[in-house]
Amino acid sequence: QKEVEQNSGPLSVPEGAIASLNCTYSDRGSQSFFWYRQYSGKSPELIMFIYSNGDKEDGRFTAQLNKASQYVSLLIRDSQPSDSATYLCAVSFTGTASKLTFGTGTRLQVTL
């Protein structure tokens, strides 16, 4: 069973702080990694993807991938109350390039 694990949270951070969200996955051969943001009752929205080891930055978001340790993380700098949502990690496992397996998500709360 190929799995994607996330801490369900809630992760509470003050406004302006850095939020760090983590995800681990079971298949060492996994190829692509995605972060989605989902507001309550809404559909998942793609924030970032990464497929090479290291960091990838997009505005206030940074995705970090470490294939040797089988984890991927999302950093949100200067967190805003509007960032309060559930963040889903998704992985395309070996041989399933266009299929994604999702973690259960981490709920982030940004407090004033």
Add this chain to the structure above:
Amino acid sequence: DADVTQTPRNRITKTGKRIMLECSQTKGHDRMYWYRQDPGLGLRLIYYSFDVKDINKGEISDGYSVSRQAQAKFSLSLESAIPNQTALYFCATSDFGTSGTYEQYFGPGTRLTVT
């Protein structure tokens, strides 16, 4: 207009009824997916289709069937609805883009309640 649309957006039905959820997309993507989302269980794949003639079961296909009527349309049916099929259902599409990977884009979801 939204790229991926789902109808209906909300539906309440009774146990044993047949129900169809529809998904349409204007993104021109070949690949389409149906997921359900339950609290604490995340998104789980029900069926997926790589083109009109290629339909595959996901991890939780029992009790569901699908039809890919055209590249742009993918429908999910519950032949005889049961209460534990109460969930939020999402359609998604993807294609191999300039990013070098398959990015999936989701419709707005259908909230289904089976009483």
